[in-house]
Amino acid sequence: MNLQISSRLAIFALLELAVQPDRQVSVAEIGKKYGISSHHLAKVMRALSRAGLVHAVRGAGGGYQFSGNPRRTTLLDVIRLFETMGPANTRVGAAERTAAARALRELLGEIDDIARATLGSVTLATMLKLVERQRAPGRRTAAGARSASAG
């Protein structure tokens, strides 16, 4: 599945801030690390601020500070600020009233349900642990292991 760019930026920014909740981090600093335009990121940060997940610190050395609860804020909570996690297929027309289309919608709905359950069960605190695992040298991901056994 794909996330909209704003959702991805929001997750990256929140992880940057949540790992050091006492530190103020500027939009430019986050933008530089992820190669993101400061303009786009600033809009994302304002949305996160309105949601109470970050707060702006003004003045010299200002920026943003994390103000959410990393153990209670899930990826789904963040994503829903920027996009609707609804049914993937909302087309209208004669074909959509057919049994084949309904069967396809049911199957795609199953995939959506699993995606929502997954994103709704991973908190920012859990994500920070996953980020650490990715940094660990010589680690083997489940996906990597599957590819290896399939290949």
Added chain:
Amino acid sequence: MDVIAQTRAGDDAVAVRRVRAGDIADVIALDERVTGLAKPDYWHDVFARYGEHRLDERFFLVAEPATANGPPAILGFIIGEVRAWEFGSAPCGWVFALSVEPRARLHGIGRALFEAISAEFAKAGVGKMRTMIARDNRLHLMFFRSEGMMAGPYIQLEKELD
């Protein structure tokens, strides 16, 4: 002494040990408080199967305060076993029940139970553990994710029987 692990959970020390027959009334009451359903026959059967037999591969663990200043009380329990070759899977530890007293949550009791059964599985010689959680059970999903569990290579399927 049958304590498997002792840890600090919030401000209090918590001990994890194997279940005893005298704990089952507490287990039944805790499960009823959490699920809203009383299942005494089920829990007596689970005790007979997981608390008394094949203890080298079956683990029914309970958490309780390490210092008994008041009446003994079970703060939570976890149950699992080593299963081999079901669904084509190599021997693996399966957790099929976890419950923590609602008033004692967010104090590390679930983690203490999880770590204790992980250690028991490892001692039993398996290198992986699994569980299955309802998609709408956000609390358990968040907990097991926070303990490092990820989606595995199996997909659960089911069918209504008309």
